[in-house]
Amino acid sequence: MASVLEAIMLVCFGLSWPINALKAWRARTAKATSPAFLVLITFGYVAGIAAKFVGHNVNWVLGVYLFNLVALIVNDLVYLRNRGIDAREAYEARQL
Numbered sequence: 571m572a573s574v575l576e577a578i579m580l581v582c583f584g585l586s587w588p589i590n591a592l593k594a595w596r597a598r599t600a601k602a603t604s605p606a607f608l609v610l611i612t613f614g615y616v617a618g619i620a621a622k623f624v625g626h627n628v629n630w631v632l633g634v635y636l637f638n639l640v641a642l643i644v645n646d647l648v649y650l651r652n653r654g655i656d657a658r659e660a661y662e663a664r665q666l
Contacts (some may be wrong), residue, residue, distance in 0.1 A: 577631050577634050587644070587645055591645045594652060615638055
C-alpha cells in the first residue's frame with residue numbers, strides 16, 4: 571500500500587511538469603521561472619531515486635520517479651532555451 575500511495579503522490583507531481591514545460595515553451599521567457607526551484611526539485615527526485623536503491627526497495631515506483639525526472643529535465647531545457655531568448659531580446663533592444 572505504501573508504494574501505491576507514493577506512486578499517487580509522484581503522479582500528481584509528475585502531471586504538473588509536462589504542463590509547466592508546455593506553458594513555459596509557449597511563454598518564450600524565463601522571467602517567471604526560478605532556477606533555484608528547478609535545481610531543488612531535481613535534487614529531490616534524484617534523492618528519491620537514490621533512496622530506492624539504498625533502501626533496497628527498487629520496485630515499479632522507480633519508473634514513476636524516472637518519468638518525473640525526465641519531465642523535469644525537459645523543464646530545465648525549456649528554461650535554458652527561454653533564458654537564451656530573453657538574452658537575445660535584451661541584446662536586440664539595446665541595439666535599437
